[in-house]
Amino acid sequence: MSDVNGNAGLARALELSHEMLAVAEHGDASAVAGLDAERLRLLDSRRSNSGNLNADERLVLQQINDLNDRAIGLFEHRRRRIEREMDMVATGRRALVAYSATGLQRR
Secondary structure, eight states: OOHHHHHHHHHHHHHHHHHHHHHHHTTOHHHHHHHHHHHHHHHHHHHHHOSOOOHHHHHHHHHHHHHHHHHHHHHHHHHHHHHHHHHHHHHHHHHHHHHHHHHHHHO
16 A cells, blocks of 8 residues: 555544544444444554554544544543433432332321
8 A cells, every 4th residue: 555545544534533523422322333443444454554654644643543532532421421310210210119108108
């Protein structure tokens, strides 16, 4: 693979990383996984076809890494939010059971 094709592959991997971040903001894990698989293929191809990276390529890889970290952060935040919501539902159910039991004793 020539440097031009390698750079095109890295540029496409960067585009996919931007797409992944946008999709992650909406919480679509399956779409992110599909984009990630395509991006991984491009990155593996780049790694296997060339040795050393130049400064521009390292910069692109750093940008890809930063975008990846942001997407992961979005999913972690979403997971924590869902866990809090589940805790609130469980608390509400326990309260409902407690109040229902109290209401039956009044009769």
